[in-house]
Amino acid sequence: MMPTVRGKREVRSFIAKLPEELANRVLRGAARAAANVVADEAKDRSISDEVSAAIKVATQREADRIIAKVQVKGLGAYIAPWLEYGTDPHFISVDDSQRAGMSVGRVNRLAKEGSLVINGQFVGSTVWHPGAQRHPFLRPALDIKEAEAVTAAQHYISTRVSKGGITGKDEGDEA
Known part of the structure; x- marks a missing residue:
């Protein structure tokens, strides 16, 4: 007697969708979690409340890459280069x-x-x-919090991927 296999089509469908599911539901969120660690440190290091309030995190998906950005956007953003590099x-x-x-x-x-x-x-x-003294806040935030950011990304992945599947919702590009 030949064994019968059931669910082969469903398994193939699941495996075919897996890269897309991981990218949208896991990796983008992991990148955001890592970037939030760096952004929080940058906010703490900034000597300007305006600049701190303008520090944002954004993620995007480009072809086969997930990109997370810690950026200064909005009111106060024009001050950021002067703080980071001085004048x-x-x-x-x-x-x-x-x-x-x-x-x-x-x-x-x-x-x-x-x-x-x-x-x-x-x-x-x-x-x-006479010029302005530099008060770097972005680069030191990355340098200091790099390991913690990687840990945050790993924790995000670990809490959403299990033997039972992928949990959580799709990650958008909310700031």
């Missing part, structure tokens, strides 16, 4: 193309925040800025 000493002035024929003093009086007013005092048409 060299430089002059600040009102660009002639922005004056519309007005003196710098008039530009200052008409501007809501004043272009060359410091502590309410008009300081002239040009100001020497």
Whole structure:
């Protein structure tokens, strides 16, 4: 008597869908878990509340890769490069193309925040800025939390993959 096998089609279907299921339901979430560890450290290291509030995590799937990003987006994002890398000493002035024929003093009086007013005092048409010290927060966050991020990703995978199958929902790109 020949043995009969049942469920062969279902097993093949399950195995064929497995890479897609792993990518959408497990690996993307694992990448997000790892990135969240780094993002939390970056927020703690930033000396600017605006920059900390603008630190976001995003994931995306590109062909056969899952990409997780810790990025600074939104209000306060423009400050991030200055904090991370500092600035060299430089002059600040009102660009002639922005004056519309007005003196710098008039530009200052008409501007809501004043272009060359410091502590309410008009300081002239040009100001020497001594530069800003760097306060790195992104790269040190990755360097310090790399191992913890890998552990978070592994934990995410371990809690969602078992002998019984894959648990959890599909991961989207919510920030």
